[in-house]
Amino acid sequence: xxxxxxxxxxxxxxxxxxxxxxxxxxxxxxxxxxxxxxxxxxxxxxxxxxxxxxxxxxxxxxxxxxxxxxxxxxxxxxxxxxxxxxxxxxxxxxxxxxxxxxxxxxxxxxxxxxxxxxxxxxxxxxxxxxxxxxxxxxxxxxxxxxxxxxxxxxxxxxxxxxxxxxxxxxxxxxxxxxxxxxxxxxxxxxxxxxxxxxxxxxxxxxxxxxxxxxxxxxxxxxxxxxxxxxxxxxxxxxxxxxxxxxxxxxxxxxxxxxxxxxxxxxxxxxxxxxxxxxxxxxxxxxxxxxxxxxxxxxxxxxxxxxxxxxxxxxxxxxxxxxxxxxxxxxxxxxxxxxxxxxxxxxxxxxxxxxxxxxxxxxxxxxxxxxxxxxxxxxxxxxxxxxxxxxxxxxxxxxxxxxxxxxxxxxxxxxxxxxxxxxxxxxxxxxxxxxxxxxxxxxxxxxxxxxxxxxxxxxxxxxxxxxxxxxxxxxxxxxxxxxxxxxxxxxxxxxxxxxxxxxxxxxxxxxxxxxxxxxxxxxx
Amino acid sequence: xxxxxxxxxxxxxxxxxxxxxxxxxxxxxxxxxxxxxxxxxxxxxxxxxxxxxxxxxxxxxxxxxxxxxxxxxxxxxxxxxxxxxxxxxxxxxxxxxxxxxxxxxxxxxxxxxxxxxxxxxxxxxxxxxxxxxxxxxxxxxxxxxxxxxxxxxxxxxxxxxxxxxxxxxxxxxxxxxxxxxxxxxxxxxxxxxxxxxxxxxxxxxxxxxxxxxx
Ligand SMILES: Nc1ncnc2c1ncn2[C@@H]1O[C@H](COP(=O)(O)OP(=O)(O)OP(=O)(O)O)[C@@H](O)[C@H]1O
Ligand SMILES: [Mg+2]
Numbered sequence: 001x002x003x004x005x006x007x008x009x010x011x012x013x014x015x016x017x018x019x020x021x022x023x024x025x026x027x028x029x030x031x032x033x034x035x036x037x038x039x040x041x042x043x044x045x046x047x048x049x050x051x052x053x054x055x056x057x058x059x060x061x062x063x064x065x066x067x068x069x070x071x072x073x074x075x076x077x078x079x080x081x082x083x084x085x086x087x088x089x090x091x092x093x094x095x096x097x098x099x100x101x102x103x104x105x106x107x108x109x110x111x112x113x114x115x116x117x118x119x120x121x122x123x124x125x126x127x128x129x130x131x132x133x134x135x136x137x138x139x140x141x142x143x144x145x146x147x148x149x150x151x152x153x154x155x156x157x158x159x160x161x162x163x164x165x166x167x168x169x170x171x172x173x174x175x176x177x178x179x180x181x182x183x184x185x186x187x188x189x190x191x192x193x194x195x196x197x198x199x200x201x202x203x204x205x206x207x208x209x210x211x212x213x214x215x216x217x218x219x220x221x222x223x224x225x226x227x228x229x230x231x232x233x234x235x236x237x238x239x240x241x242x243x244x245x246x247x248x249x250x251x252x253x254x255x256x257x258x259x260x261x262x263x264x265x266x267x268x269x270x271x272x273x274x275x276x277x278x279x280x281x282x283x284x285x286x287x288x289x290x291x292x293x294x295x296x297x298x299x300x301x302x303x304x305x306x307x308x309x310x311x312x313x314x315x316x317x318x319x320x321x322x323x324x325x326x327x328x329x330x331x332x333x334x335x336x337x338x339x340x341x342x343x344x345x346x347x348x349x350x351x352x353x354x355x356x357x358x359x360x361x362x363x364x365x366x367x368x369x370x371x372x373x374x375x376x377x378x379x380x381x382x383x384x385x386x387x388x389x390x391x392x393x394x395x396x397x398x399x400x401x402x403x404x405x406x407x408x409x410x411x412x413x414x415x416x417x418x419x420x421x422x423x424x425x426x427x428x429x430x431x432x433x434x435x436x437x438x439x440x441x442x443x444x445x446x447x448x449x450x451x452x453x454x455x456x457x458x459x460x461x462x463x464x465x466x467x468x469x470x471x472x473x474x475x476x477x478x479x480x481x482x483x484x485x486x487x488x489x490x491x492x493x494x495x496x497x498x499x500x501x502x503x504x505x506x507x508x509x510x511x512x513x514x515x516x517x518x519x520x521x522x523x
Numbered sequence: 524x525x526x527x528x529x530x531x532x533x534x535x536x537x538x539x540x541x542x543x544x545x546x547x548x549x550x551x552x553x554x555x556x557x558x559x560x561x562x563x564x565x566x567x568x569x570x571x572x573x574x575x576x577x578x579x580x581x582x583x584x585x586x587x588x589x590x591x592x593x594x595x596x597x598x599x600x601x602x603x604x605x606x607x608x609x610x611x612x613x614x615x616x617x618x619x620x621x622x623x624x625x626x627x628x629x630x631x632x633x634x635x636x637x638x639x640x641x642x643x644x645x646x647x648x649x650x651x652x653x654x655x656x657x658x659x660x661x662x663x664x665x666x667x668x669x670x671x672x673x674x675x676x677x678x679x680x681x682x683x684x685x686x687x688x689x690x691x692x693x694x695x696x697x698x699x700x701x702x703x704x705x706x707x708x709x710x711x712x713x714x715x716x717x718x719x720x721x722x723x724x725x726x727x728x729x730x731x732x733x734x735x736x737x
Pocket of ligand 1: 412474
């Protein structure tokens, strides 16, 4: 800006300067002519050196300086150097003609110099304007948050703002003049295949190009940045494409936000699904237990109803006048029969359960069972924010039993702990599952950091239908106990030293397993 | 074996229940017949004495409700007391709508059953008496000549002798004669009696006949 102000326009010189230049140039020519006088005499070639004066005046002083110089030069040369000298008369025809030519040429030179100056001025102004424009452009692009690269029509980088340099990890020296494909390398995030630079596409298509989604920019140092970009042609005054401007931005943060949002949605959906599953499982279990219960109840109810009614009838027979002892005796016989029948139903159910529970009598590795159940329960445990730790003894001897039933026991214990800990607002939610070989038995303990149980409930929690949960059946621990006892083991709960509860069960280890374990231990 | 004074039929597939109910009902002096299935009951002869049926809703094969329907179709109007292990309301509503006397859910109080049985028998006794009466009247009605029946219907509609004579185109004394014979044959003491009898033997909206016992 400032340099622009100081530089004077060639065509608009102030008039004293123009006069000064014109007179100085004319004076110079005069001196020069005088210098030639010893060689050529005083009154020959009167005009020729003054061409120079006009030329210089017009060049440096502009149109009017040229004209002034022409006029003054003509007067001076006529007066001093044309025959007869020191007079405004010209005797010589040759000189008269020369004067005319001099004036004509002088004016022409002045005009020519002027138009030349005009052209130069215009060019300079245009250049200035362009410089200003460019500076503004650069300032703007440097200060915006997006990365900007501009290229020429061949695709070589002509401009890069700071953000762009930072993203491609290069200095201006690295980048400027380099082909865009070498500076701005992009790949598809998923296929990891090279993506054609939008600049190249713009150069080919001549239209604005937006970038496909999921593009990664590979910086010069190899780092990958997810970006979003677009490119547009830069057109010259005739509409021809002179380059391309590429605008891109780092969308890591936006991505992160999106990913977070997506993850949240997914979590919510998963949570809903799990809740539904839990509900389903509960309903399934409840209805299975309920159905079994109902049918057992019906089976037992019939003979029990018979007992009650027969007893009532017996009383009636006895209260008849006279008492009907025969019928009363018959009633008692029926009572005995029905009571026996009720007992038989209960026995049968028990046998059924026992058979079912110890049905599969395979040697099995409780550690493996624990791991499998943990995998099954992971969803639930995660939902309740429970951290699980295992302390599984190596070389645990196998136990004999029903794989599914024992899985169920462990699952129930995990669920109870998880459900208990879900209630604690603060403090850790830690679940530890331990296995141990103790004497002829294998011990498994599930320890949690939940609220534990009050002493009054401690004795009742293994009873059927004891529950403190709104949706609970109170069957979990009762089923656990019957399964463990059917396997010849025992199960008990105890309060931890710290917060929480430990439920522990013991199962007899197989004899062979115990021997193997002890030889292993001794060797 | 002579027919008893009244009878209770028990249909229940459970032996304990069957025996216990028989024992209970017998202990209050009732005669009891037990059946393990609905079909068994249907195919056994039933003496013409006041009776009731104690019926288990859930029976193998023909269910209690099915039996109730079959009996209704056969116009065998024995009062039914349903007993069920799992009383559900829609089922009991259905049963009661179909004319069950009582719907007892096990375990019920024995006295409730006894009361229900007594009531049902009394109800059946009354119904039988009623049906016998109607049958008797019908038989008498059948013994009337066609003209006597015409006169009777008009009398029962409340017409005076003169109007009847006009309607039928006979003399008033002839009407009086027929009327006297109708009263006599039907055993009616008064005009009110006659109207009552006419209603009984020809119920206005249905012509249901008394059930024919097998
Ligand atoms: N780890 C534990 N921490 C605290 N209380 C527990 C724990 N395990 C069991 N309980 C208590 O014992 C009760 C009985 O547990 P149980 O597993 O038998 O039934 P439930 O979990 O209530 O219902 P469900 O039949 O659905 O398992 C629970 O309601 C709870 O009060
Ligand atoms: Mg539980």
